[in-house]
Amino acid sequence: MLIERPDGARLAVTVTGEGPLLLLLSGLGGTASFWNGVVPDIARHHRVAVMDQRGIGASTRGTASVTIGTLAEDAAAVALALGGPVALCGHSTGAAIVLTMAAGRLCPVSRLVLSAGWLRPDPYLRALFEMRLAVLERAGFTAYELAGRFLAYPPEVLVTEGKFPTPDWLPAEREAAERTRWSERIGALLGFDGMDLPQHVAVPTLVLGTPDDVIVPHHHQREMAAAIPGAALQPLPDGGHFYPQTRSAAFLDRLLPFLAA
Template sequence: MANEVFALDQGQGRAVLLVAGLGGQAAFWQPTVAELSGTHRVITFDHPGVGGSTLDGTPTIPGIVEAALRLLDQRDLESVHVVGHSTGSLVAQSLALDHPQRVKSIVLSSGWAQPDKRFEDFFAYRKLLLERLGGAAYTALTRLVAYPSEWYGEHFAVAQALDFEAPSAVDVPMVAARIDMLLGYSRKAELADIRRPTLVVGAADDYVIPYHHAQELAGLIPGASLRELSGGHFTPVTRTTGFAALLRDFWEAQA
């Protein structure tokens, strides 16, 4: 039996597919969807094994690609603009390389071509903290490093001390497996074969995926454009209006 994929299909207009990062949930994109759905048909989904989507087995990037293609087939969409954030950028790269006929363009947001040693060490640390201290401590670390200080102060800071042992909805084994998934995947040697319009978006204040990864990506993909949008690792959330404007301008250039 095929895995079930939870998806949201909102708005009208040219179809765009938004692929979330390590968290893998369609809900990540709701601020961006609110900006775009007045002019675009925006499709988002929970990755297999995350949220409302089922998974029998181990999470893989090809498995997420397959889920995305199934969503397009179900909607009779021959090709769409694809936006991949962080881990989702690996999915967008793979779609452009392996299924170019299904892709009008790709946007790689806070993405990378290949993990370097600092990347490997940081994500190994995140995984160790997750497995030893649990979901609450993992979520606290993510918020501390992935959002700008001002955003953290406005949206997450509380007067009392953080409770690192609080109950958490984080699926520890699944998140650990997804960290392994991204650490073991790279198409760097093939990126020069991408022949779809490409926009790379990075943030100078992104501690999770530093800006030099965006610079490397843009240099490896023929004709790729590079834009900097400071806002930490989650610019689609922290700089939603600016992020959506970059997408619109890029897509308009393809019209």
């Protein structure tokens, strides 16, 4: 389905399964496909919606600025179109989006899952993404994308699944488009400050993370769980930043019981 936004953006949404509604939001990449490995298992018990965020994949960019607030309004429009209270699960930048949705009462929310999230960039997070932005601007999208793999996946996953072949260099027009796309998304990430949001969360909340995440270190999840009233913190033992993909069974072992409780 396509959700039309007032600024002209069209959001591509896929819905699978039957049962209580769950909306999954991915991170900086903003793709629905991030969740491909876990949707079939979740859809046995839930009506699962995934979406390409504006300007990503099958969704068009529109004219509005790309901020966490705009992305939260987009996702809320999707939830409202699907009807009924929705459980929200966001990973990384997606955690900032769903936290904004729940705290701002942008749609009826039943439960909240914050995966690999943070409340605001600390010096480490800011320096890391400023470095990634510099790679993008000076070396190009191909170098940026390749470097990101080494940050997101555990080494053994890179080796066993061969996730580090060098991508092809892009034509000039596509290169310019990718630099613009990722620059504004990194800007949205670095511009987010959610320190005032936890006090406004009034639904059951689960916080997930892993100690070997070098993109969003685990102290951010500990801070989130401590700040949100009644939140439960259930870290995975390992899996890198992309643990919903690399440790999908462990991820589901925490997610599904929380949603069913």
